[in-house]
Amino acid sequence: MRELAISLNTEASEPLYEQIYSYIKHDIQKGQLLPGERLPSSRSLSASLEVSRSTVELAYEQLISEGYLESVPWKGYYVCRIEGLYSLDTGCRPVRSRQEKEQVPWKYDLTPNGIDLEHFPYDVWRKLTRNVLLDDRKELFQQGDPRGEWELREAISRYLHQARGVICRPEQVILGAGNDYLLMLLAAILGRKHLVAMESPTYKHAYRVFEQLGFLLTAVPVDSRGMQVDMLAASGADIAYVMPSHQYPLGIVMPIKRRLELLKWASEKQGRYLIEDDYDSEFRYKGKPIPALQGADRDDRVIYIGTFSKSIAPAIRISYLVLPDSLLAQAEEALCRFSSTVSRIDQMVLNHFIRDGYYERHLNRMRRIYGRKHDIFLERLKELSGIIKITGENAGVHLLAEFRNGVSEKEAIARAEEQKIRVYPLSEYRTETAEGQKCKAAVLLGYATLTEQELSEAADLLIRAWGTAKT
């Protein structure tokens, strides 16, 4: 049995039992106390250290819990035999400092993915959040329905019916923290043995998520009306992912004829589905919003997916699926395996934002703001009308500029870059499976994040960049 010469510091903030525990543990780790060695009894150690016996016992018990000591009844405490122990050290790996962000040299970034946050109703959001938290509402901190709170799903289904022509009941609505997560859920509901047809070009982010989830993917070319149904049929796909109200990135509005052809394709074979991504359909600056494809579906074939990232803010991580009735049973089975990914507090704030009319007001306001930006930008770009052809206007938050003068996409981007304007190549939206397809020379011009004044200046710089292009 070994004497333990532990020097205790009675003035340290570390409790005495912890000091004893640390000392012994350290000695075991360093091989100063060897496997099988017996430790002093708690009585003798407490006497030698002049501490209470329960202090020593606490230290011993902790060491037993962690497996450093074992207690042999009627005999005493022994050091355990622990293979590989001596490789342990207590050093902390160095903490790397945060990496500096890349310096962006752009004067104006015409990102098609941004939104205008200058006009976000901060006051309302604060007020609603305060109200939701006002009482000590225990239930808000408890686990909620994996599909999301009923009240919010009801508010969303009403909004969708009224604003988007979506026909659904709250039972069909499932909330999740962003589209990525909802696509993961969809993979759980549908299984992964599917060939998913995406429009080409398409929303690359969704493409990558599908790929990541283990789906097989194929790209189906679009014409001026959207996905070509004969090519979809020939592709062998059983799921088609489409953006009928405002195709991303092309801005195509799918006419009713093509929509019905798509729905017909889906209804022709058991297990076919259309995923309708209605990502920014709230914003249309001419006439009424184009109703959702889902509203025309009579055969229970459309899976509708929408988000508040564009219409409220990207950091509000709430998106929703509207499932057809035919998938509800499967969804129930899959969902019982998952917990909701959206905090209930956030759900209740959004619920009030919609129910109290703030959402509608916000949308109307943003439509006006984006509409004005759209008009100003488009008007200024008219000076380039011989050089670029603008499409995808009157909706969303970006335009597509196609070069009609033989300038390549790369050159157009380089020239814009010289003026410190960032524009986005259309070719980036091609999927790997569509590599062979030819792509027109075009760039995306987003106008959401800039002010009217900035847009006017950005247009001037683009005119400078492209106006002198060879013809």
Add this chain to the structure above:
Amino acid sequence: MRELAISLNTEASEPLYEQIYSYIKHDIQKGQLLPGERLPSSRSLSASLEVSRSTVELAYEQLISEGYLESVPWKGYYVCRIEGLYSLDTGCRPVRSRQEKEQVPWKYDLTPNGIDLEHFPYDVWRKLTRNVLLDDRKELFQQGDPRGEWELREAISRYLHQARGVICRPEQVILGAGNDYLLMLLAAILGRKHLVAMESPTYKHAYRVFEQLGFLLTAVPVDSRGMQVDMLAASGADIAYVMPSHQYPLGIVMPIKRRLELLKWASEKQGRYLIEDDYDSEFRYKGKPIPALQGADRDDRVIYIGTFSKSIAPAIRISYLVLPDSLLAQAEEALCRFSSTVSRIDQMVLNHFIRDGYYERHLNRMRRIYGRKHDIFLERLKELSGIIKITGENAGVHLLAEFRNGVSEKEAIARAEEQKIRVYPLSEYRTETAEGQKCKAAVLLGYATLTEQELSEAADLLIRAWGTAKT
């Protein structure tokens, strides 16, 4: 060309152009206007309806956008040929009313999954939320880092180092909306071609999520020290999912020897990993918390996963992964495909909760509260000491009661049910792959959600239920 007898209501809230649009769309859908039919010119229709020409043009443009009309230059507007159109109707499917929740007949529910929300620091949470929202901080509403906000990841890595002995840098920390989502991310990082060994019995929820994600699974029996490493090695698994600090549901603390054996197993072959689920290690009522396995890992083999669901509240949807350096490059590649699932506002609230010391205070308080509940419940249950053997004590929020008198699990549950006490069968935690293994007759008794008084009463009822059991 057809005359359109549209009766406009100038007093309706619906704008005039919408009334014209709806009328024509309806007529086309009903077959009253036939494909190829020409519509009146905007000039003549505006004259006959006594509205401005631009009103009619707006209606026509909307109908063109949606694909009901086409405009033939120099000729006029024609109804499109739309196959399958007549099946459309505008009726709304009936809205089913919300289903009534099942009436729970329990007097006391000893769920092992609940937490005590009576002592949640509502005031602090409100205050921090208010502070975070105080200024119009645009950046909080913009898309954030897919891995989570740096500040919070830094706060978590510091906390983990200090409280759990986890050795990590903020770069290794990834935040997500709940463990399910993080396991999905992990599937994206690791790929799915893995055989995952789970402890048997285990946390069934994680088992189901793995299964859903397409992993192959196997169950490895535990002895009194946790997962049996020789059986793990024999299983052929390359990933082992373990809960070393407080195994769920058995409450086993894995001793250092077994931990090092596990780490050795992992280091013996390229690509092996241990997933350490440290779900409720904050709560230990005797001595210090047991340090995490991750802190003893010298070969970069431990993937650590933790959550605030137990330590703060289930509805705070924030969990975290700590990845070994060896997986950081893969993680970066996978994560660029996903957006963060946690709202930035929520992240900042939690960041302040941790940094301003509230989290530590809350944990200390909850440890005291749970500790008292634990002691009272355990003390009262001593009366049953001839009948049940309690294990898994001194940590977490549940006890395991094993029947030593030959009473079956089913009978024990039925007897508790007679007293309107809900207890949870251990057999439920067995996985499908472990069906053959024998399971002791035992139940889980959670004590988090009940008050001290209620626990005392619940214990009385259990004594009444089980005390008279045959011996």
